[in-house]
Amino acid sequence: MIVNDCFISAPGKAILHGEHAVVHGKVALAVCLNLRTYLRLRATTNGKVCINLPNIDTFLSWDLDEVKQLNPHPCGQSEELNCLDHEIVRRLRDFVGVVDGKLDTGNMAILAFLYIYISLFGSGELPSLTMSVWSELPTGAGLGSSAAYSVCLAAALLCACGAIPVPLKETDHTARWCQEDLELINSWAFKGEMIIHGNPSGVDNAVGTWGGMLRFVVGKIIPLSRVPLLRILLTNTKVPRSTKVLVARVKDKINKFPSIMIPVLDSVDGISCTCEKVLSEMTSEPITGEHYNILEELIDINQHHLNVMGVGHPTLDTLCRVTLTRGLHSKLTGAGGGGCGITLLRPETDSLVVQRTAQDLKDCGFDCWETSIGGPGVQQHSPVSIKQEVLDILNKY
Numbered sequence: 001m002i003v004n005d006c007f008i009s010a011p012g013k014a015i016l017h018g019e020h021a022v023v024h025g026k027v028a029l030a031v032c033l034n035l036r037t038y039l040r041l042r043a044t045t046n047g048k049v050c051i052n053l054p055n056i057d058t059f060l061s062w063d064l065d066e067v068k069q070l071n072p073h074p075c076g077q078s079e080e081l082n083c084l085d086h087e088i089v090r091r092l093r094d095f096v097g098v099v100d101g102k103l104d105t106g107n108m109a110i111l112a113f114l115y116i117y118i119s120l121f122g123s124g125e126l127p128s129l130t131m132s133v134w135s136e137l138p139t140g141a142g143l144g145s146s147a148a149y150s151v152c153l154a155a156a157l158l159c160a161c162g163a164i165p166v167p168l169k170e171t172d173h174t175a176r177w178c179q180e181d182l183e184l185i186n187s188w189a190f191k192g193e194m195i196i197h198g199n200p201s202g203v204d205n206a207v208g209t210w211g212g213m214l215r216f217v218v219g220k221i222i223p224l225s226r227v228p229l230l231r232i233l234l235t236n237t238k239v240p241r242s243t244k245v246l247v248a249r250v251k252d253k254i255n256k257f258p259s260i261m262i263p264v265l266d267s268v269d270g271i272s273c274t275c276e277k278v279l280s281e282m283t284s285e286p287i288t289g290e291h292y293n294i295l296e297e298l299i300d301i302n303q304h305h306l307n308v309m310g311v312g313h314p315t316l317d318t319l320c321r322v323t324l325t326r327g328l329h330s331k332l333t334g335a336g337g338g339g340c341g342i343t344l345l346r347p348e349t350d351s352l353v354v355q356r357t358a359q360d361l362k363d364c365g366f367d368c369w370e371t372s373i374g375g376p377g378v379q380q381h382s383p384v385s386i387k388q389e390v391l392d393i394l395n396k397y
Ligand SMILES: Nc1ncnc2c1ncn2[C@@H]1O[C@H](COP(=O)(O)OP(=O)(O)OP(=O)(O)O)[C@@H](O)[C@H]1O
Pocket: 037, 053, 054, 055, 056, 104, 105, 106, 107, 108, 109, 110, 133, 134, 135, 138, 139, 140, 141, 142, 143, 144, 145, 146, 147, 149, 196, 197, 204, 241, 242, 243, 244, 333, 334, 335, 336
């Protein structure tokens, strides 16, 4: 294996507009968060592949001989981009003991790892290694934890097999890859997302890979460089949900009521495009209250549409109601059905109002914090550039 010991991180994301509609070819606007997933990959000599996922209490290890049997193409077969090798998936499902086709949290994470590991190393010698992942993101709450995990896996394993270089030089604290390498990381992360989500649009792994703010439509990724600084309050209702289940639910609804649901998706597309236009105006002319009024109205309309799609939740209604009593507008972010919501703060929103709103939301049993958006996508780290508490967790295994 080319890598001896390396640290990689990728950010989570918040979708401003376009969740679910983006799965059906509409525009989404997404930004990366300052919460990241960290991965450590170490070469070992014990003839085992070990995976430690403390966020989801999953610690497993297999003999390489056992894992080798899972590869249906020992002589190598080129992987098609953007689709999974169904024979590997079938073998992996049997191996991890998936019952009734249902994947739990641990199974999904293991399957995504083993899929990428076997596919990348399958035709040669499987390397003995230990991989540990720790995330600052809540798992399964709408902030792209699955994508941050998949992006880290893809980057680490692509480096390990030599498909992309290890970018960090001795004197660097952090380093990123060139555009071509990022595209490869993104395409393998998409496969991880396909295992976890079923039918992902690819927006989450694109933000995890490139960071910043993006406009995304059917695989076309446009980084938005001219965007105003937005203040966002993030709230986690702590209601667990699965993106895979929610994406399937929306698809069923579209199939059942196409003439009703397709206009809703078109309207969400209009919301994303209008929001993009307003954000761009805010960087080229003085920001006025009217810009914020429009952004707030778009949030309200989209939240209603998401309820129509069937991905709302009573706790998300509570979030919207509680923030509105303080004059602030909220919508769910990510797949919905619980999980997280975003609240737009205006530049003039007093810190006391923010504090009181956050307290109201905490009194409802939610977690709530102001966040900064934007920042780098996937990167390699030297240990000194990682917070001590994260390093302590990764070094424990
Ligand atoms: N830190 C982690 N360690 C291991 N597995 C993780 C981790 N973070 C996410 N996962 C995997 O991703 C799954 C959650 O993905 P899911 O897409 O449902 O939620 P999300 O990505 O947080 O939200 P959204 O897709 O709406 O943004 C978990 O069940 C687990 O399999």
